[in-house]
Structure formats: structure tokens, C-alpha cells
Amino acid sequence: MSTAVPAVAMTARYALTSTRLAYRNVRFLVLTVALPLLLFLLYANLYQGQDAGDGLTVVAYLMVSMASFGCIGAAINTGARIAIERQVGWNRQLRLTALPGSSYLVAKAIVSMLVTLPALLLVFLAGATIGAVQLTAGQWIGTGFAVWLGLIPFAVLGLVIGFAGTVDTVQPISMITYLGLSILGGLWFPVEAFPAFLQQVAKVTPSYWLADLGRSVLAGQGVPVDAVLVLAAWTLVLGVVGVWAYRRSGSKV
Template identity: 45%
Template structure:
């Protein structure tokens, strides 16, 4: 499994388009969106810090889903079938995708934080930087599983497109592009059901209260476990077809 993870990371590192879209684009969005909302202050957080955390969440979500949906291409190329002829356990293949997603989430998050520090003058304590980084990194787990579910459930040539069609609404409805606090009441209520909202909110809580509490992490964990069960079912179904 270690060799499989390393091989995929090397392949993705050579994919310039993938890196620019999934890692570079959220940085651009952060620089633009922090200017759009200007001097607005939400719950004691200025918009540079607020949008930095929101775009870090967006980047983590998009890269995690993109890694998962690559399973569609591998199914199309027959790579899944080839791996099943090796001693590699089926669960290792699934877990390797989640590990790759988490490995890419970290530099994505750090790059956005670096842009906030260097270009927007964002200032946080060491504990806030660390807490926000861990919240975004671990909060990305459900989205890697969402990508896998898409890659295993739809036609292989449709997985990438559907992945985009999923994470863009999650970003919009989860309050990553527009703060939940200025959304209409029913939209704000709906946002708090989505893992995308809590991905950013758990990080923001490190600035507001010093800790995300229990509610946010529990929502993220619930989404992860539910989606993991779905992926396990889809993987067994896909295996039975071979």
C-alpha cells in the first residue's frame, strides 16, 4: 500500500493541470474574495482571516474529491482489475486513496495560509495556526470518501465531471464563497447540515473560542462513517463484476 501511495503521489506531482486547478485556484479565489467583502467583520473575524479559512476548506474539499474521482479513470484503464490480481487487499486500495487525498490537502492548506500571511498580513497565534490546519486537514476526510463514491458508482468517463458538479454546490451552499451569516435564514440553516460548512467552521472556531467543541467534529465524523459504509458497498459491488 505504501508503494501504491507513493506511486500515485509521484504521478499527481507530474500532473501540472491537476495541481494548478486543485491547489492553485483556491489561492486565487482567496485573494479575490477577501477583496470583494472588504472590511466586513463577522463574529470578530475580519474578512481576510475569514476567507482564508473558507478557501482553505474549499481547496481541501476540491483536492480530496478530485483524488477520489480518479478511480473512474483507473476503472476505465483496467488498473483496478490489475491490482486485484496482486496480493494487495481491497481495503488497502481504498485506504490508499484517502491517504493520498490527505497528503495533498496539507500543502493546499499551507499554501493558502502562506498567501494569507504574506499577501494579506493575516496574523494568528501559533496555536490558532496549528488548530486551524488540523481542523481543515482532518475535516477533509469525508470529501475523499465522497470522491471515491463518485468514482465507483458512475460511468468511469463521467466521474471527474460529476465530482466538479458535487463540490461546487457544496462550496456555495456550505457558505465557503459567501459567509453563512449573510445568507437567507433557510439557506443558513441548510448549510449547517453539510460537511463543507463544518470543514471551515471547525477551523474558524479556533479563532473565536480556541476550540471547535464537539458538534462540528461529530458532524464531520458522522458524514465520514456514513460515506465510508457506502464506499465499502460500492467497492464490493464493483469487485463482483470482475
């Protein structure tokens, strides 16, 4: 108990400090919020009033897709900051402090989750106002919470990329991963429009199940067990890879 309390306090302080720095990066926030918001507004104007089935309008369907799209980008792109910290030696200095390695990883994952909130909240706000999506308070909260919790594997993925890549490679790796998961996961186009082979590939990606989780809760169908299990499996696998990459990065600048 005596050692656990200071570790939790250090984790919280470091997470808070890192989150403040992330929110001061206006360029990062604009890039992760502007594109999904603009795409949603464009699609909402084109498909206003159309029905997507399962009790959802097309605009509500797209709202979940674009919110997920923006949040995934925010979570994954946190890896770029980790790579910069490694290059300037900040990561190595932290290893010499009393901050445990586990606390560092947890704090960075928390930061990744917190920086996703602007994209989630602004796209939902646009859906409620411009998109005329009408939901009860419980539906708004439940859907937002489901999407946000479903981002955990993407937050861990950002850590993996940050520790495995370099300052020169982390940005292209993040962008390719971001766009690849978004497209294959059906966030830009319905998976049903894909060839049969790509439909099977889509159902392996965490982005597909993130959107499925949000849409199912939005439609009042409850929390899909399959989505939870797949996202949990991705989190576990990426967590193991992340710990390995973190330990490996200790011998590098």
C-alpha cells in the same frame, strides 16, 4: 501480527506511489490550487482591515473559507483517477495481487488527504503575507491541522464518486458536488445571507462544519463538538457507501 505488518507496509508503499503520481499531474494541482488562491487574493484586497466578529478579521475568515474550498476540490477530484484506473483495468489487476481491498481503500483515502496540502499551505501562506493575517505559531498549526483533519469525509466522498461513476460521468459529478457543497456550505457567501430554508440546508452539509471547525479553532474558541460529530457521521455514512461501491465495481471494468 504477522499478517498485519505486511498489509500496513503494502498500504504505505501503494499510497506513496499513488501520491507521487498525483503530484506529477500539474494540471490537477493548478486547477485545485489556482482558483481558491486567486479568489482569496481578490477578497483579501477588497476586505482588508475589516472585522468579521468573534475575534476574526474578514481576511482571516476568508482564508479559512478559501483554503477549505481548494482542499475539498482536491479531495473530491481524486475520484477521477480512480475511474480511469477502473476503465483501463488497473483496479482489476490490483484485486489479483496480495494488496487487500481494505489496504487499497485506505491508501486511496491517504492520497486524497495528501493532495489537499498544496491548497491548504498556499492559501495560508498568502494569508500570512499578502493578507497580513497575524497569528501565533500555535494558531497557524492548530487551524491548519483542524481543517486538514476535517477533510476526511471529503476524501471518502472522492472514493465513492470514483467507484460509482465512470470516466465520462465522474468529472461532471465531481464538479457539481464540489461547487454545490462549497456554495451551500457558505464558503463563497456567508450562510447568514441565505434564505432561512437554505440556512438549514447549509447546516447539514459537511462543508459548513469544516469551515466552522477551522474558524472556531482560529478564533481561539476550541474544537466545536457539533462540527466533529457531524463530520464523523458523514465519514461513517460515506465509508459504508464507499465499501459497497468498491465491491460493486469489482464486477465492472
